[in-house]
Amino acid sequence: MIFGPQYALENRLARVERKLDLILEHLGIQDADAPDLAEVRALVREGKTIQAIKAHREATGASLKEAKDVVDAIKEGRR
Incomplete structure (x- = not known):
């Protein structure tokens, strides 16, 4: 941390x-330059948070924390 x-x-x-x-x-x-997060958003809607984080990391090369932050933001409607 x-x-x-x-x-x-x-x-x-x-x-x-x-x-x-x-x-x-x-x-x-x-x-x-922004990656298409349609798959990540779909996984979030389905309640598949871990898969959404993994899909985001694969699409963007983001770290685990960065991907989790993006998925959390999507879940909270901030992104």
Whole structure:
């Protein structure tokens, strides 16, 4: 687990990224570099959280924590 300045920096970066995502969504702009998360969203809807995390990692190369954070955000309707 990360503590201290790096943790604070990662939290701040996550907030900035979320704000940018909201702006893009509001303007109707799709991020061309963003991976298609349709499969991940479908797995979340089916209640298959672990499979959704795994699918996200395979699609993006994200770390386990990053993938879990994205899946949690999808579950909570933040993404």
